[in-house]
Amino acid sequence: MTKKKKLILALSAAAILIAVGGGLFWAGMQHGLHAAMPTITGSGASTSGDKVDPATGRKVLYWHDPMVPGQKFDKPGKSPFMDMQLVPVYADESGDDGKVAISPRVQQNLGIRTAEVKEGSLTTTLESVGSVAWNERDLFLVQARANGYVERLHVRAPLDRVRKGQALADIYVPDWVAAQEDYLAARRMSADLADAARQRMRLAGMTGEQIRQIEKSGKVHPRLTITSPVSGVVAELAVREGMTVMPGASLYRINGLSTVWVNAEIPEAAAAQVHPGSTVQARAAAWPGMTFHGKVGAILPEIDPATRTLKARIELANPEGRLVPGMFATVSLTPAARKAILLVPSEAVIQTGTRSVVFVASEDGKFAPVEVETGSEANGQTEIHSGLSAGQKVVASGQFLVDSEASLKGVIARMGDAGAANGAKAAAAPAHHGRGRVEKIDPDSITLSHEAMPTLQWGPMTMPFKLPPDGLPRNIAVGNQVTFEIRQTPEGDYQITSITPADKQTGSGDGK
Incomplete structure (x- = not known):
């Protein structure tokens, strides 16, 4: 064999070896990638119900990412959505018993925490502001009792402070002079005439008291000294020196200052928390560091249409008359004690818009959604009027995981009218838009190779979607480039809500 032939044979053998090695390398890479990346399946695709978890010996239905519960995978691996491992869903966690089970390891990793339902009452303090006013129940009027002339005023200006028994004015009363003279003359004549004259003075x-002074002194007192019936402030002065007064004429209006009113503004939403008799503490900027105590006297039956507030009339003790009308005061109202009621942490209550739901932890480690009727909320606690009993455990943190599992298994939908609940949730689900290629059309699903969808934080992938409620348009066929819109269903899957061709390749779909 010549050298030339030997060289050709050597080169041919090297090329064969390189081709075989490259093929083996490519096959190995493909096998490794296929093993590393789990296959995405749709809601209608078959799942690995015959898989058994070697760690627990339990049958596995599928694997999923708890953060994206609508997507199911037929083997374990790393989630394509989040930096976490997929979680198995076991056959005995199907939720047919109205409960949902979550692996203790997942509960620990995601910080699921429970709290006990306890009996108690909410102690709330309502803060409000108001203005100080006269206590109208401490109002006294000083009137003239007979015709006369004002000779002297001892208190001459409004808002003067007076003491009980202090002289206010001297009035000369001519009619009293004649009555007193008749009494003194009759007393000297006989007791019967004296009694009649005494009655005329009345x-x-x-x-x-004035009659006793006449009897004691035996002299005529033509002038009447009017005194203050209470300690307080002259709110109104209606008389001057030299004026003629008649019986019933108002001379002074005196308000006591031992107590005052504070008219506090109570929001309409908090009106049920305030009742007459509720204790109150008040503070005024004029007297820093001092606290005035009182109680709610009445809730005025009128709402201010501009501020939507009620007025609470609060009666405060006013030592030394420190509070005067016109001052502003900040009041703290403590509602009357209410009977004990069930309380749960406010974070445990999930508001769906139409109802309130909590997840109750059972002794077997599962969680069941329970619809509850809630009441007032304060200090991180919420009242429960129905649905729970004392001693039960409710999920207080990590509800998003339990809720996603329950929604995935249809547990939430089975709590009430499934159709109404599902319709409400579907209407509330946000829409997401994408672009891709039709790979396969099945009776109940369509498989798309779509581009990245930023609103869902999805990368490019091939996955099935549920068909639109009205079915696919006639011009959609395998191989078409399409633009589409999807929404998440109450079960956690994603459904096409609209789909249209993005190119002119519609001929293959005309006969569909």
């Missing part, structure tokens, strides 16, 4: 308007 009819003239003299008080019992």
Whole structure:
């Protein structure tokens, strides 16, 4: 064999070896990638129900990412959506018993925490502001009891402070002079005439004290000294020196200051928390560091249409008359004690818009959604009027995982009218738009190779979607480039809500 032939044979053998090695390398890479990346399956695709978890010996239905519960995978691996391992869903976790089970390891990793349902009452304090006003129940009027003339005023200006028994004015009363003279003359004549004359002095308007002064002194007192019936402030002065007064004429209006009113603004939403008799503490900027105590006297039956507030009339003790009308005061109202009621952490209550739901932890480690009727909320606690009993455990943190599992298994939908609940949730689900190629059309699903969808934080992938409620348009066929819109269903799957061709390749779909 010549050297030339030997060289050709050597080169041919090297080329064969390189081709075989490259093929083996490519096959190995493909096998490794296929093993590393789990296959995405749709809601209608078959799942690995015959898989058994070697760690627990339990049958595995499928694997999924708890953060994207609508996507199911037929083998374990790393989630394509999040930096975490896929979680198995076991056959005994199907939720047919109205409960959902979650692996203890997943519960620990995601920080699921429970809290006990306890009996108690919410102690809330309502803060409000108001203005100080006269206590109208401490109002006193000083009137003239007979015709006369004002000779002297001892208190001459409004808003002067007066003491109980302090002289206010001297009035000369001519009618009293004649009555007193008749009494003194009759007393010298006989007791019967004296009694009749004493009665005439009473009819003239003299008080019992004034009559006793006449009897004791035996002299005529033509002037009447009017005194203050209470300690307070002269709110109104209606008389001047030299004026003629008649019986019933108002001379002074005096308000006591031992107590005052504070008219506080109570929001309409908090009106049920305030009742007459509720204790109150008040503070005024004029007296820093001082606290005034009182109680709610009445809730005025009128709402301010501009501020939507009620007025609470609060009666405060006013030592030394420090609070005066017109001052502003900040009041703290403590509602009357209510009977004990069930309380749960407010974070445990999931508001769906139409109802309130909590997840109750059972002794077998599962979670069941329970619809509850809630009441007031304060200090991180919420009242429960129905649906729970004392001693039960409710999920207080990590509800998003339990809720996603329950939605995936249809547990939430089975709590009430499934159709109404599903319709409400579907209407509330946000829409996501994408672009891709039709790979396969099945009776109940369509498989698309779509581009990245930023609103869902999805990368490019091939996955099935549920068909639109009205079916596919006639011009959609395998191989078409399409633009589409999807929404998440209450079960966690994604459904096409609209799909249209993105190119002119519609001929293959005309006969569909």
